[in-house]
Amino acid sequence: MAKSTSSDAQMLIRSLRTAYAATPTNLKIIDVYVVYAIVTAVIQVVYMGVVGSFPFNSFLSGVLFCVGTAVLAVCLRIQVNKENKEFKDLPPERPYADFVLCNLVLHLVIMNFLG
Amino acid sequence: MAATAETKGPSTLRNAFGGVLGVFILLLIGVLAFSIRLFSVIKYESVIHEFDPYFNYRVTQYLTKNGIYDFWNWFDDRTWYPLGRVIGGTVYPGLTLTAGSMWWLLNSLNIPLSVETVCVFTAPIFSANAAWATFLLTKEVKGTGAGLTAAVLLAMVPSYISRSVAGSYDNEAVAIFALVFTFYLYIKTLNTGSLFYATLNALSYFYMVCSWGGYTFIINLIPMHVLLCILTGRYSSRLYIAYAPLVVLGTLLASLVPVVGFNAVMTSEHFASFLVFIIIHVVAFIYYIKGILSPKMFKVAMTLVVTIGLAVSCAVIAIFIALVASSPTKGWSGRSLSLLDPTYASKYIPIIASVSEHQPPTWPSYFMDINVLAFLVPAGIIACFLPLSDASSFVVLYLVTSVYFSGVMVRLMLVLAPAACIMSGIALSEAFDVFTRSIKLQLPNILDNPPDAGDMNSVSSIAQNDASKIDSHATTKSETVSKERPSRKNRKKEKEKEKENVEKVPSHSENKKRLLVLPLEASAVAILLLIVLGGFYVVHCVWAAAEAYSAPSIVLTSYAHDGLHVFDDFREAYAWLRHNTDVDDKVASWWDYGYQTTAMANRTVIVDNNTWNNTHIATVGTAMSSPEKAAWEIFNSLDVKYVLVVFGGLVGYPSDDINKFLWMVRIGGGVFPHIREPDYLRDGQYRIDAQATPTMLNCLMYKLSYYRFVETDGKAFDRVRRTEIGKKYFKLTHFEEVFTTHHWMVRIYKLKPPKNRIRGKLKKPKSSSKSSSSNHKRAGNTQKNPWQ
Numbered sequence: 001m002a003k004s005t006s007s008d009a010q011m012l013i014r015s016l017r018t019a020y021a022a023t024p025t026n027l028k029i030i031d032v033y034v035v036y037a038i039v040t041a042v043i044q045v046v047y048m049g050v051v052g053s054f055p056f057n058s059f060l061s062g063v064l065f066c067v068g069t070a071v072l073a074v075c076l077r078i079q080v081n082k083e084n085k086e087f088k089d090l091p092p093e094r095p096y097a098d099f100v101l102c103n104l105v106l107h108l109v110i111m112n113f114l115g
Numbered sequence: 116m117a118a119t120a121e122t123k124g125p126s127t128l129r130n131a132f133g134g135v136l137g138v139f140i141l142l143l144i145g146v147l148a149f150s151i152r153l154f155s156v157i158k159y160e161s162v163i164h165e166f167d168p169y170f171n172y173r174v175t176q177y178l179t180k181n182g183i184y185d186f187w188n189w190f191d192d193r194t195w196y197p198l199g200r201v202i203g204g205t206v207y208p209g210l211t212l213t214a215g216s217m218w219w220l221l222n223s224l225n226i227p228l229s230v231e232t233v234c235v236f237t238a239p240i241f242s243a244n245a246a247w248a249t250f251l252l253t254k255e256v257k258g259t260g261a262g263l264t265a266a267v268l269l270a271m272v273p274s275y276i277s278r279s280v281a282g283s284y285d286n287e288a289v290a291i292f293a294l295v296f297t298f299y300l301y302i303k304t305l306n307t308g309s310l311f312y313a314t315l316n317a318l319s320y321f322y323m324v325c326s327w328g329g330y331t332f333i334i335n336l337i338p339m340h341v342l343l344c345i346l347t348g349r350y351s352s353r354l355y356i357a358y359a360p361l362v363v364l365g366t367l368l369a370s371l372v373p374v375v376g377f378n379a380v381m382t383s384e385h386f387a388s389f390l391v392f393i394i395i396h397v398v399a400f401i402y403y404i405k406g407i408l409s410p411k412m413f414k415v416a417m418t419l420v421v422t423i424g425l426a427v428s429c430a431v432i433a434i435f436i437a438l439v440a441s442s443p444t445k446g447w448s449g450r451s452l453s454l455l456d457p458t459y460a461s462k463y464i465p466i467i468a469s470v471s472e473h474q475p476p477t478w479p480s481y482f483m484d485i486n487v488l489a490f491l492v493p494a495g496i497i498a499c500f501l502p503l504s505d506a507s508s509f510v511v512l513y514l515v516t517s518v519y520f521s522g523v524m525v526r527l528m529l530v531l532a533p534a535a536c537i538m539s540g541i542a543l544s545e546a547f548d549v550f551t552r553s554i555k556l557q558l559p560n561i562l563d564n565p566p567d568a569g570d571m572n573s574v575s576s577i578a579q580n581d582a583s584k585i586d587s588h589a590t591t592k593s594e595t596v597s598k599e600r601p602s603r604k605n606r607k608k609e610k611e612k613e614k615e616n617v618e619k620v621p622s623h624s625e626n627k628k629r630l631l632v633l634p635l636e637a638s639a640v641a642i643l644l645l646i647v648l649g650g651f652y653v654v655h656c657v658w659a660a661a662e663a664y665s666a667p668s669i670v671l672t673s674y675a676h677d678g679l680h681v682f683d684d685f686r687e688a689y690a691w692l693r694h695n696t697d698v699d700d701k702v703a704s705w706w707d708y709g710y711q712t713t714a715m716a717n718r719t720v721i722v723d724n725n726t727w728n729n730t731h732i733a734t735v736g737t738a739m740s741s742p743e744k745a746a747w748e749i750f751n752s753l754d755v756k757y758v759l760v761v762f763g764g765l766v767g768y769p770s771d772d773i774n775k776f777l778w779m780v781r782i783g784g785g786v787f788p789h790i791r792e793p794d795y796l797r798d799g800q801y802r803i804d805a806q807a808t809p810t811m812l813n814c815l816m817y818k819l820s821y822y823r824f825v826e827t828d829g830k831a832f833d834r835v836r837r838t839e840i841g842k843k844y845f846k847l848t849h850f851e852e853v854f855t856t857h858h859w860m861v862r863i864y865k866l867k868p869p870k871n872r873i874r875g876k877l878k879k880p881k882s883s884s885k886s887s888s889s890n891h892k893r894a895g896n897t898q899k900n901p902w903q
Contacts, residue, residue: 008415008419009419011412011415012412012415012416012419015408015409015412016404016407016408016412016416019407019408020407022407023407056377057370057377060367060370060377060380061367064363064366064367065367067363068360068363068364068367071359071360071363072310072360074355074359074399075310075313075355075356075359075360076310078352078355078356079308079310079356083406084352086308086351086352086353087308087352094309095310097311098309098310098311098314099310101310101311101314102310102311102313102314102360102364105314105317105318105364106363106364106367109364109367109368109371110367112371113367113370113371
């Protein structure tokens, strides 16, 4: 039973890897950015656990900014992905422009809240 | 080709005409919403109403005079003496900043409007904006016709009028606009999937957080809707784009507002949004994996993930529940708890229970406040289900939750009003759609050959064939049809006739859906009845606005046999205070009048309507319920110079302090156990006549209200309680009367300074012994007076 699950797991991982390798490069770049943002957030949380949560607003702004930019990058990826039928008829610059605008607002808020 | 070019010309002209007509109708709706709220300005004067708006007005005055940095850091030492109040951190700044910026803009354009004028007219302007926002929201749900109907219904609905008349300068005036606009942007993002609208949605949510404490309704309703969509299988990437950026940006923006601060991440009101945030990420990830894996491998992945994930999530949830359960209110604030559990406030927080607008509404108040909409709403719910889309499921959810909350607190009928208008607008628009379609399809048959009673079946069958032909046109031309429907003029009939002549063009015969077509006379009568229904609604709304909701409550009027009597006693009393006392004198009164006293009389008060400190209010309540000497001690320890009571016995004004006395006893007794409510009750009732208890007849409130009352008519008949009072002839030993207004409605007393020499038994000259001997005189098991 355990052997079949471990072999299942290996097959699963292999098939995941092959399926993911098939995604186009621009999507992979966005994915790398998302992973980077999440890792930064995790590092900040660990740092907060070590050092203490004062000042709380700076911690909140840092973590929420990383999460926020990751979420926005995921939204960008959804809109840029050619397999998504819903966003076929968008002009190609539109998702990037929206992404930049949303990030601008996020930066403004963060810089105000950072303290 | 020529035929299509022909149809294109008139159809674009019709489109253009419909668009212009729509804009014109929207302008008229704005003017209607503005002008129906002006009754109080016409009947009385351009004055700020009620109690809370006076505080907002004072804050706006400070903002316009001192600028935004001083406003942000303002510590007010003229209320809650000696505690003070941090205004910058405890006020929702949206309303004052909006009015302040409007004033600044107008003054920079050299239009010299005073701050008071801008404050008085802020609410009507923003109600026009709210009507336009309702149009946009309903247009996203169902189309332009429903949008226009919903907008005109919201412009007039009495429940919204009651909180946004000219002069009612309160948070809800801008908050309802922000609420509807935020919902509109959310639905727009959901329908289009564009990040641009998601950003705008977050910014509009920020404006809502700035404006009103009811923003928690939005941040709980939207996650509920997202969860509903996921559970009914309507997950799409647009849902993710609509929700996930809103949560992150929205939480950050909410933390920026000082009132909310870290509550945005630490109180239970926001936890629903975080939970659904996690859930939507899990669901999105699942969909993504399903997309890139083959079905067999996906099944393997699911079994693996489910076993591991279940264990991990159980552990996380257990930790979370332990954290939340450790706080006594499970992380919720008092006001939110009283919404979820309607009996909570009356058991634990008597101050929340005592506010009249926090009581549950009665059945008649539904028909008073939303009138005809009350029975159009169920029809609207049904219309939303055919067909069901994300947007229409959101509106249904909004309506259901707001109906529940309006049943808990009468003040929240206001949140129900936009939902009811949207639903009724949809219902009315769909009804008009069916009826006018029936008339339109059957009219040419009536015009070509004279009507035959037995021929109705063939007419209806021909009509149905026509219906299937027309339907393909209708799907493309639904915009134009719906735009022209709400004109409700005879022009509509002629336009439909010329449309039929054009639409005899061969159709595409795509979707041959059978549309509902009713008999001709029935539809004509039904349209007439719907218009009559609308007429009843309009008449009721105008009556409610003019008679019921336009009272400024700072000025009272009554119609006696010899004409109109105006009672301007409140302003008379505040003006007396302003001109005849020192700037630093402290005035004590019940908390209802605190805001008005600081704004109009410009004197420091002990407690005001903010009611943030229950013990301080209980102190004042205890003082009002105690005998003269003990009350003098309490007030003297608070540096009070003047005491203000409101008395309605001479003129029959029912909201005076004697009627509010039971709350003073209850709140005071809640903190200081030596005030016992049964001491004041005779047979379970508060009485002030000869049957009243001695404690009641000796308490400060009785004495200050009825001092010298017998001089008015010789019998001391109290018109509100409808009896003669118990103790008629008495003197005041520790207070002296300094002012009573014209109709005896406001009475101001001054604390007498302590005597220099004490006659009678030799007492030690220290003031502490004086109070300890006075304590000895009281009953045995009393608490020591905490101020000595």
